[in-house]
Amino acid sequence: MLAWTALGLALSLRLALARSGAEPGPPATAPQGDLLFLLDSSASVSHYEFSRVREFLGQLVAPLPLGPGALHASLVHVGTQPYTEFPFGQHSSGAEVQDAIRASAQRMGDTNTGLALAYAKEQLFDTTAGARPGVPKVMVWVTDGGSSDPVGPPMQELKDLGVIIFIISTGRGNLLELSAAASAPPEKHLHFVDVDDLHIIAQELRGSILDAMQPQQQLRAFEVTSSSFRLAWPPLLTANSGYYVLELVPSAEPGAVRRQQLPGNTTGWAWAGLEPNTDYDIALVPESNERLLGPQHLRVRTLPDETGPERIVISHARPRSVRVSWAPALGPATVLGYHVLYGPLQGGAAQRVEVPAGRNSTTLQGLAPGTVYLVTVTAAYRSGREHALSAKACTSPGERSRAPPLPDAGARGP
Known part of the structure; x- marks a missing residue:
């Protein structure tokens, strides 16, 4: 009898939702994370291009599991000054975010992307802006390829904090610069697409975003170079429940240990100043008085030295x-x-x-x-x-033009 009652309540709730037009919330297993869209809204973008990009973003987010217990989305405009269209957590469904994106207006002004990136970093980690500690952070930057200020340093700061960077360029950007700005590998995180063909990448990009939002269960390394790499791990502790001890040891020199103590709400760290083509053993040791957590281990080999041609x-x-x-x-x-x-x-x-x-x-x-x-x-x-x-x-000399021959001094006219 109780089972039939529960079934009846579930059916009644589903019918009520259908009649009211409300959408059921994200599933209980939906990934959690903060997703920030950085949209070039400056005068370098035509009104037509802006409208096409805005439509694309709306289509991209509509099927995503957005809601209180899942993904939160925010939209920041690039212009003379950065501008937040809506903060994290303001909208509780993909349909609401889609409507908010479509209602956004172009800001115009200069293309101060570097300034907007510094602002985005604050938004992604500021609880007053709705950001949540301990959840994956993803930024999708849509650009026409130009910027009035440097992009590299503020973008690297975002990466060092564990933010996954996707870049969509409408075709006029510098391949080398944008490849360096996107998360590695660039073939997965960088797309060059004409504004009229953006729909082609929507499904692939949506899947990549969801993959990036999946919680990582183990210590992992990425963006490995000849002298550095970055580490990330799941939120095992909180700021109040303990701290981490991170150890780095060259495999061939067990005595050359480097240690770093990190707060409990940290989920990533970048090691730099390393030797090229070298194996390093990493140990992540969570220290907590509330529960026992075992260390995690990883071996990473740096790439060969980056020497010029x-x-x-x-x-x-x-x-x-x-x-x-x-x-x-x-x-x-x-x-x-x-x-x-x-x-x-x-x-x-x-x-x-x-x-x-x-x-x-x-x-x-x-x-x-x-x-x-x-x-x-x-x-x-x-x-x-x-x-x-x-x-x-x-270069070799060119052929000199031949001058006409001089008349013979001894020759006489007719």
């Missing part, structure tokens, strides 16, 4: 072109690509050519005959660092 070779010198080749940089897995900068040695405008990571040569064209050029090849790494090597290149 070597032995630049100049060949096939012609009046208006030369070929530039170089020995590839070490650590190819971390190389985003090469910049080749060249200009006349005696002064003049310099030009730049981008070369993909898989190539180690390029032909410089449109040069002046018989001219010495300074050529600089720079390897750009995912860590944001660059290493360069320079060489001189000289």
Whole structure:
């Protein structure tokens, strides 16, 4: 009898929800996390592009499990000054967030993305803005590719705090710069899409966001370079229940231990100043008086040293072109690509050519005959660092125009 009563109550509740048009909340197993959308709302974006991006974001969030016990979403505009359209926790369903995004207005002004990133960092970790401690943090930055201020340093600060960065560029951004800004690997976190084709990536991006929001049960490492890597772990403690001791030991030197004590509400840390191509043993030890938690262990190997290109070779010198080749940089897995900068040695405008990571040569064209050029090849790494090597290149002289022959001094006219 009790079972039938419970079933009747459940059916009555479902019918009541259907009649009222209300949506059931997210399932009990829904992931928890804070999702911040950083939208370029400056004057560099046309009204048409802004409307298309706004429509795309609305479609993206509608099916997401948004609600008090699941994901919280916030929208921040990039302009002369950052502006919060709505904070975390203000809307309790995907439909409400979708409506709020579609109702947002373009702010115009300058494209001060770096300023907006610093502001976004505060919002993601400020409880007064609705942010929640101990939950995954994801930021989706939609941009037309340009910024009036530096983006790299504030973006790295977000990454160091464990924020997962997705970037959607409408096609005019610099591939190398945006690849360095997105979370690694960039092929999963960076999308170049025309504004009219944004719907193509909606399902894939939604799945990636949900994957990033899944709680990690173990200590893990990511964004590994030759001299650093970042660690993340699930929220095992709180600020009031204990603290962590994080240990880093080179496998070949057990005595060279580095220790760091971290508050109980910490869920990530970045180790820097490491040796390249080296195995490191990491131990995360939770210390708590409330419950016993065992340590977690991990071994991470840093990548080979990030050295610049070597032995630049100049060949096939012609009046208006030369070929530039170089020995590839070490650590190819971390190389985003090469910049080749060249200009006349005696002064003049310099030009730049981008070369993909898989190539180690390029032909410089449109040069002046018989001219010495300074050529600089720079390897750009995912860590944001660059290493360069320079060489001189000289084009061959062009064919001189032939002057008409002088008349014979001894010749006489008719």
